[in-house]
Amino acid sequence: MDFAWPDEIEALRCEALEVGRAAAASLSIREESWVRGFDRDFSRQLGERGWLGMTWPREVGGHERTALERFVVTEALISTGAPLAATWVGDRQIGPTLLANGSPEQIARYLPPMAAGEVTWSLGMSEPDAGSDLASLRTRAVERDGAWVIEGQKVWTSFAAVADHCYLVARTDPDAPPHAGMSEFIVHMDAPGITVAPIRDITGESHFCEVVFDGVVLPRDALVGKENGSWQQLMRQLEHERGGIDRLMSNRALYEDARATADRSNPTAAQEIAAIETMYRIVRLAVIREVIGQAPPGFSAVTKILGTELEQRIAQFVAATAGPAAMLDGRVSRAVVYAPAYTIQGGTSAILRNVIGERLLGLPRR
Ligand SMILES: Cc1cc2nc3c(=O)[nH]c(=O)nc-3n(C[C@H](O)[C@H](O)[C@H](O)COP(=O)(O)OP(=O)(O)OC[C@H]3O[C@@H](n4cnc5c(N)ncnc54)[C@H](O)[C@@H]3O)c2cc1C
Numbered sequence: 054m055d056f057a058w059p060d061e062i063e064a065l066r067c068e069a070l071e072v073g074r075a076a077a078a079s080l081s082i083r084e085e086s087w088v089r090g091f092d093r094d095f096s097r098q099l100g101e102r103g104w105l106g107m108t109w110p111r112e113v114g115g116h117e118r119t120a121l122e123r124f125v126v127t128e129a130l131i132s133t134g135a136p137l138a139a140t141w142v143g144d145r146q147i148g149p150t151l152l153a154n155g156s157p158e159q160i161a162r163y164l165p166p167m168a169a170g171e172v173t174w175s176l177g178m179s180e181p182d183a184g185s186d187l188a189s190l191r192t193r194a195v196e197r198d199g200a201w202v203i204e205g206q207k208v209w210t211s212f213a214a215v216a217d218h219c220y221l222v223a224r225t226d227p228d229a230p231p232h233a234g235m236s237e238f239i240v241h242m243d244a245p246g247i248t249v250a251p252i253r254d255i256t257g258e259s260h261f262c263e264v265v266f267d268g269v270v271l272p273r274d275a276l277v278g279k280e281n282g283s284w285q286q287l288m289r290q291l292e293h294e295r296g297g298i299d300r301l302m303s304n305r306a307l308y309e310d311a312r313a314t315a316d317r318s319n320p321t322a323a324q325e326i327a328a329i330e331t332m333y334r335i336v337r338l339a340v341i342r343e344v345i346g347q348a349p350p351g352f353s354a355v356t357k358i359l360g361t362e363l364e365q366r367i368a369q370f371v372a373a374t375a376g377p378a379a380m381l382d383g384r385v386s387r388a389v390v391y392a393p394a395y396t397i398q399g400g401t402s403a404i405l406r407n408v409i410g411e412r413l414l415g416l417p418r419r
Pocket residue numbers: 175176177178179180181182183184185186208209210211212261394397398399400401402403404407
């Protein structure tokens with residue numbers, strides 16, 4: 054099922070496709086452009102076009118456009134492989150999180166540069182022994198002399214080596230039950246005591262990092278929202294992280310190129326194309342339901358599983374279409390070895406199935 058958008062939305066979509074194609078024209082790899090396509094100049098261009106902070110209030114640099122307008126722009130840009138990574142975390146989830154939980158001062162200070170495409174944010178959630186079980190995190194934030202002092206370590210922190218800010222989740226009450234003792238902080242990455250070590254992944258790229266906080270002092274007003282109230286805030290933030298079009302489109306460009314060369318007279322290939330196209334349309338509808346705010350709380354778990362498992366199926370389809378040549382083609386082999394990441398980043402499929410069982414279906418916890 055395809056939608057016919059109203060004329061002005063269709064015109065916006067076509068404009069975004071044109072901008073995205075031009076931005077990606079010189080790139081040999083267009084996959085995961087929201088993770089690996091890091092380009093500060095293009096980010097500023099997006100800001101100038103009004104394509105960052107699209108739905109945010111004007112007084113904080115936003116443009117008060119509809120969620121659907123943001124959807125068509127981001128879908129078009131990701132589908133073409135336009136380099137979005139420098140602004141993606143801020144635009145997708147930190148801006149909305151600060152609008153929901155930040156103080157007026159934090160909103161006034163941090164949103165305008167995000168909407169202008171001038172800053173990069175990273176997400177400091179996962180730790181060496183706290184990934185799926187985020188509530189077991191051990192990085193401490195201790196209040197001392199009117200400031201917060203941070204001690205601990207994060208891992209898999211995308212963009213930490215280039216980010217201006219990190220949105221950090223840390224333990225503020227070690228005596229409370231794990232979910233009730235965490236708080237959120239804005240960290241400026243040039244603060245003394247921060248050490249960042251990039252981690253090389255299987256593709257040879259190193260967008261994620263290990264980050265050590267050794268007595269990092271944050272001002273009192275670095276706290277976002279309620280002290281010890283992070284868990285509730287995070288549940289909302291993760292909906293932005295899991296339910297969007299980025300979880301469906303990461304390797305769409307690669308798929309379209311492979312589909313064009315696939316042998317459609319081969320029934321196996323034809324069936325696989327039909328299955329992928331069908332699933333793609335179903336998941337896109339699920340994303341649109343998230344975008345317009347009609348998905349039930351927690352449903353982003355379903356959307357992310359469906360989208361990212363389809364992305365993995367696409368990697369297999371592309372490899373099968375290329376045959377043995379897949380091993381010699383850098384773009385295809387890269388896509389195959391990167392594919393496991395889709396169902397890990399942002400919460401693993403196993404964990405999200407737990408969310409579906411417990412939160413959406415009300416099944417008993419084990
Ligand atoms: C490309 C990429 C980018 C990332 N970027 C960031 C980032 O920017 N910021 C950030 O904070 N993190 C980031 N992460 C980390 C990511 O969120 C974690 O890797 C993920 O949540 C899983 O945690 P873990 O790696 O510690 O695995 P573990 O939690 O150790 O899980 C290992 C395995 O056990 C399974 N498992 C664990 N617990 C359960 C359970 N209760 N029930 C069933 N199965 C279970 C998991 O599904 C998984 O298969 C990134 C990861 C990747 C791959």
